[in-house]
Amino acid sequence: MITTRGLKKRFGSVLAVDGVDLDVRPGDIYGFLGANGSGKTTTVRLLLGLVLATSGEIEVFGQPMPKAGRRVLPRIGALVEGPAAYGHLSGKANLMLYDASAAGRSRQTRAARVDAVLDTVGLGDVGRRPVKAYSLGMRQRLGLAAALLAEAELLVLDEPTNGLDPQGIREIRELILRLSQDGATIFLSSHLLAEVEQMCTRVGVLDRGRLVLQDDLDALRRPTGRVVVRTPDAARAVAMLDGHVEVRDGDRLVVSGSDAASLNARLVAAGLRVTELAPERRTLEDVIVEVTSPEAAR
Amino acid sequence: MIAIELRKLFRRPRTWLTIALLDLLPTIVAILLAVTHVGPRPGEGPAFLSAVLANGSLFAVAALAIVLPLFLPVAVAVIAGDSVAGEAQQGTLRYLLIRPVGRTRLLVAKLVATFTFVAVAVVIVSGTGYIVGRLLLGHGSQASLSAAVTSVSGSALTPGQIVWRTIITIGYVAFSMLGVAAMALFLSTLTDSPLSASLGALAFLIGSSLLLTLGAARALVPYLPTRYWLSFVDLFRDPILWRNVERGVALQAVYVLVLLGAAWANFTTKDIKS
Numbered sequence: 001m002i003t004t005r006g007l008k009k010r011f012g013s014v015l016a017v018d019g020v021d022l023d024v025r026p027g028d029i030y031g032f033l034g035a036n037g038s039g040k041t042t043t044v045r046l047l048l049g050l051v052l053a054t055s056g057e058i059e060v061f062g063q064p065m066p067k068a069g070r071r072v073l074p075r076i077g078a079l080v081e082g083p084a085a086y087g088h089l090s091g092k093a094n095l096m097l098y099d100a101s102a103a104g105r106s107r108q109t110r111a112a113r114v115d116a117v118l119d120t121v122g123l124g125d126v127g128r129r130p131v132k133a134y135s136l137g138m139r140q141r142l143g144l145a146a147a148l149l150a151e152a153e154l155l156v157l158d159e160p161t162n163g164l165d166p167q168g169i170r171e172i173r174e175l176i177l178r179l180s181q182d183g184a185t186i187f188l189s190s191h192l193l194a195e196v197e198q199m200c201t202r203v204g205v206l207d208r209g210r211l212v213l214q215d216d217l218d219a220l221r222r223p224t225g226r227v228v229v230r231t232p233d234a235a236r237a238v239a240m241l242d243g244h245v246e247v248r249d250g251d252r253l254v255v256s257g258s259d260a261a262s263l264n265a266r267l268v269a270a271g272l273r274v275t276e277l278a279p280e281r282r283t284l285e286d287v288i289v290e291v292t293s294p295e296a297a298r
Numbered sequence: 299m300i301a302i303e304l305r306k307l308f309r310r311p312r313t314w315l316t317i318a319l320l321d322l323l324p325t326i327v328a329i330l331l332a333v334t335h336v337g338p339r340p341g342e343g344p345a346f347l348s349a350v351l352a353n354g355s356l357f358a359v360a361a362l363a364i365v366l367p368l369f370l371p372v373a374v375a376v377i378a379g380d381s382v383a384g385e386a387q388q389g390t391l392r393y394l395l396i397r398p399v400g401r402t403r404l405l406v407a408k409l410v411a412t413f414t415f416v417a418v419a420v421v422i423v424s425g426t427g428y429i430v431g432r433l434l435l436g437h438g439s440q441a442s443l444s445a446a447v448t449s450v451s452g453s454a455l456t457p458g459q460i461v462w463r464t465i466i467t468i469g470y471v472a473f474s475m476l477g478v479a480a481m482a483l484f485l486s487t488l489t490d491s492p493l494s495a496s497l498g499a500l501a502f503l504i505g506s507s508l509l510l511t512l513g514a515a516r517a518l519v520p521y522l523p524t525r526y527w528l529s530f531v532d533l534f535r536d537p538i539l540w541r542n543v544e545r546g547v548a549l550q551a552v553y554v555l556v557l558l559g560a561a562w563a564n565f566t567t568k569d570i571k572s
Contacts, residue, residue, distance in 0.1 A: 011569075048396045050570040073398035080396070084389025088310065101302050102397040146393065 001026050001154060001185045002047060007056035009042055016042040018209035019056070024187055024202070029180050031200030031217070032189040033288065039209040040189045041081050044158050047187075048078060060154070074102060077152035079160055083143020087132035091123055091142045094131060098146055117145040122171060136163035144172065148179075155179065158189045173199055197284045207292040220287050223279040227260045229253045229267070230276035237272055254280060299403050303411040307377070308418075316373045317419050321426045323369055324361035328427075332434035345531050350435050355457075357431025358424040358464050359534070362471050365423055366527060370471070371478045371503050377415050378482035379496030381408040382565065386490040386572035401566045405487070409558065412479045420472040424464065449536040463538070467530045470543060477523045477550045478503060480557035487565040490572045520545070523553050 002024035009017040017039045024030045034040045045051040047058060049066030058065040060072045085094040095114040099105050118124050121141040126134075131142065140163045147155060160176070161169045176199060180186055190196055196203060196217075203220060205213040213220075226246065231237050234251045241263075247254035255263060260279045267274050307313055327347070331337060337351045338344075346360040362370075382405070385391035394404060449455045455463070482499035489495055506522040509515040519525055526546025532539035 045392075045570070048392075049398075050392055050395060052567070052569060069398055070400065073396050076396070078393075078396050080392055082389065084393055086306070086388065086390065097302060097306065098393065098397065101299060101394055101399050 001028070001061065002030075002187060003059045004047075005057045007043070007046060007058060008054045009039075009046055009051060010054045011042075016209055017046065017053075020206070020209070020211045021214075022204060022211065023214065024185065026185050027180070027183070028202045029176070029186045029188060029200045031196030031203045032187060032206065033193065033196055033203060034189075034191065034206035035292070036191060038206045040191075040206055041158060043206065044078075044080055044156060044187075044189055047156065048073070048076070048080065050080070074104070074150065075152050076154045076156055077147035077150040078156040078158075079143045079147045080156070080158050082159070082162065083139045083146070085131040085139065085142055085146075088130055090128045090130055091126060091134070091138075091145070092118060092128075094142065095146060095149060099149055102150075113149065113151075117148045120148060120175065121145045122168075137165060137168050140164055141168070144175075152184065154185045154187065156187045156189075159191070160188065161190075161192070161195060169195075193284050193288065203284070205288055205291055212291045213287065217284070220284065221281050223281055226254050226256045226280040227258070227263050228276070228278055228280045229255055229263070229274060231267070231272055231274050233272045236270075237267060240267075240270055240272070251275075299399055299407040300410045303407040304414060307411045307415060313377065313415065316376065317422055320365055320369055320373055320419055320423050324357070324364045324423065324427050325430050327364055328357060328361075328430045328434050345528065346534075350431055354431035354433070354435035355428060355460060357435055358428035359467050359530075360431070361423050361427025362420065362467060362530075363528070366471060366474075367507075370419065370423070370475060372500060373419060374412075374416055374475045374478045375482045375496045375499040375503075376492075378412045378479040379486050379494075379499055380492040381412055381483055382486040383489055383492040383495045384486075386570070387492060389572060391572055392570050395570060402562065405483075405562060405565050409479075409483060412483060413476065416475045416479055417472050420468055420475070424468050428464075450531060450534045451536045453536040455534070455536065463533045467533055470530045470533070470546070471527075473547060473550055474527050477553040477557070480554045480561070481523075484557045484561040484564070487561045487568065521549070523549070525549065 002022055004020055004022040007017055007020040007022070008015065020039075020043060022043075032040055032043070042051060046053050047060065047065065049069045052066065061075060063072050065072055085091070086097070089097070092114055095117070096110060099110050099114060100107075115124070121144050123138065123141050123145060126138065131139065134142065140160070144157075144160060147157065157176070161172050164172060173195070176186060176188070188196065188200060200217055202216050203213065204211055229237065230252050232251055234248065234253060237253060238245050238248060241253075241255055244255050244257040245253050246256050258266075260277060264274065264277050267277075331347070331351060335351060337348045339348060344360065345363040346356050347363075350357045350360045382391065385394065395401065478499055481502050482495055485495035485498040486492065489498075503524060506524040509518055510522055510525060526542050526549060529542035529546050532542055
């Protein structure tokens with residue numbers, strides 16, 4: 001769906017994107033993570049042909065970008081670095097203009113399609129208010145509506161829940177999941193780990209312009225082979241599991257060398273009280289802390 | 299895309315406010331002249347103002363002469379400077395380009411919209427000038443539509459001659475503004491700030507006007523963009539003195555082509571970071 005090879009972008013003396021090899025497959029909800037200033041937005045702009053690469057190749061739908069932009073871009077809906085609209089026009093007037101600016105969109109169905117996407121994002125009843133009177137969350141929803149208007153196979157969403165309240169975030173999350181079920185591929189750029197962890201099937205992590213990790217989320221979070229045990233009898237457990245306790249933190253132990261079920265049986269058979277016992281899974285945060293450089297916050 | 303750009307431009311209250319303000323200055327001048335009957339002496343003040351007291355229909359041209367040196371170029375620079383940079387500042391430029399609207403196509407649409415604004419503004423200013431002139435000025439016995447007007451050369455011009463010379467003047471003034479429009483459009487592709495683009499284009503004009511008055515810059519004078527702006531006065535000589543008008547058109551054409559070429563070259567290869 002999206003493939004890049006050795007993608008580089010230099011702005012003056014700064015290498016904003018440094019040899020990125022993205023691989024987004026059809027049907028993915030791809031979480032593109034990175035700290036502020038790590039090059040996420042520049043990468044998104046490169047994919048969309050807004051910024052021209054210094055070197056490297058980009059293919060979207062198997063066609064080279066930005067060369068094939070005329071064929072590729074109509075199949076992409078995008079929200080890039082915040083929504084934008086003409087402040088003196090209403091949301092609907094903005095979307096009508098936006099739809100009309102693309103070639104090959106039916107004029108007859110335009111009003112109906114615009115109304116439909118406004119309903120989808122929850123702006124169906126704002127009426128004729130000009131966009132300059134919209135709240136941040138409403139603007140964000142309008143930006144999403146513009147991205148959906150293309151009825152695209154690929155949605156590129158840069159920080160889609162920015163400025164939304166918790167209820168709004170939940171609605172947008174459900175919307176994205178629904179679009180994914182309907183067959184869209186979603187490229188979601190975000191700095192919110194929780195957002196990505198809840199929605200995405202695949203993750204790419206950018207650190208100072210380099211793609212330091214790209215894998216399926218399930219693979220990243222697969223059990224580590226260790227077991228986490230919580231027990232009030234921690235001292236006895238440590239004595240019993242001599243040498244297998246790798247970490248002890250109060251009543252929390254991380255045990256290696258056996259699976260959860262047999263460890264549980266052994267502890268209980270020895271009369272130890274166990275409050276919690278589960279295979280250890282790494283959180284996305286652990287993974288990211290591991291792969292990104294500590295001074296990445298710039 | 300052109301239709302959309304025109305719709306955007308002419309649906310915007312600011313566009314009409316600009317045109318209204320452009321009309322205001324000649325109207326004030328007409329009212330003052332009508333009340334006081336103190337016209338500038340021939341050869342002083344804006345062109346034709348001394349003649350309009352005798353014949354109000356000439357105020358169509360006089361109105362253009364009033365706005366031409368500063369007001370009109372300012373209005374054109376503001377609208378043209380806003381065309382691309384305004385979209386960039388609002389963030390709508392990136393969304394247009396990924397819609398996708400081709401960069402060349404967008405630039406052409408902006409260009410056509412800007413040029414249309416120039417034409418509409420010039421026509422409205424001269425139209426208002428004509429109406430105001432007929433209503434307020436020169437409504438004496440010799441001021442009926444059929445009255446002859448004395449040309450700049452001293453001979454009489456028939457009303458028919460006045461009409462078509464006025465039409466050519468409107469065309470010439472509009473064409474003179476295209477150089478400003480092209481400059482502002484070019485700057486508009488360079489910066490994300492509409493204000494910088496407009497002010498840059500104005501600096502270009504003010505610089506040109508200043509050099510025109512400087513004896514030491516004589517060698518440059520024939521190439522300055524504002525050099526032939528007021529040459530439309532020659533259209534009211536008898537016979538018409540075409541030389542400077544022709545040079546003015548040729549000079550503007552060169553500026554327009556070069557600046558638009560630069561705008562195109564820059565915009566089509568630019569990183570859109572707005």
